[in-house]
Each structure stands twice: as C-alpha cells, then as structure tokens.
Amino acid sequence: MSTVLVVDDDASVRTFTARALMLDGHDVDQADDGDVALEMIVEKNGAYDLVLSDIRMPAMDGIEMAKTAVKDFPDLKILLMTGFAEQRERASDLSKIIIDVVPKPFSLADIRQAVKAALETERP
Secondary structure (H helix, E strand, C coil): CCCEEEEECCHHHHHHHHHHHHHCCCCCEECCHHHHHHHHHHHHCCCEEEEEECCCCCCCHHHHHHHCCCCHHCCEEEEEECCCCCHHHHHHHHHHCEEEEEEECHHHHHHHHHHHCCCCCCCC
C-alpha cells in the first residue's frame, strides 16, 4: 500500500489515526510536531505518499510545515486536519498546496475514507 506520515501533537489522536491507517495496510510513520515531520520528510527525500497533519501544533503548525515541505518536494500530497474552525479558514487559501482539511473529531471510517480519497487525488 502507501507510506503515510501522521503528524499530531496529541498522542491519542496520532495513535488512533495511525492504527486506522495500518488496518488498511499502509506503512505509517508518526511525528509529534511539524518541525519533526519536516525533518522526517527531508530524511526520506519526500518519499511519503501522503502527509496527514494537524494544523495547530506547538513548535511548527501544519500550515507552515506544508508550505516548507512543498518548496523542496512539490509533488508531496498533504492532507490537513483540525478541530478549530478558524484554523480551517486559515488553510482555505492553500488549495495549491494541500488536498483538503479533515474536521476533527473524526471516526475511524471518516479518516480512512479521507486518506483513501487523498491518495487517489492528483496533486493540487
């Protein structure tokens, strides 16, 4: 299947999401902040099929991570997630960088479907 990087500072959300994606056969790496994720993306030379990242995180938010990552890896698919309406609005002008924003909280089925759709989508 695909290799997915799940980025969220909330360990329970990150673990739940990673397990959901592993059920579908994906290889999943995890990062607890945007700066860590960016290092992992660089280490793998952008070889992730999808980066699924929370927007609001302490050191580097998902929007900044996405903007920085696509400078070096323009074909990288990025799907953001957030539980905050204002964060979703902040991401609305990123349509050329990200595929979509998944609202939190989400169910197991919701996130599995969102990831499946993102993987099938052509890069924006």
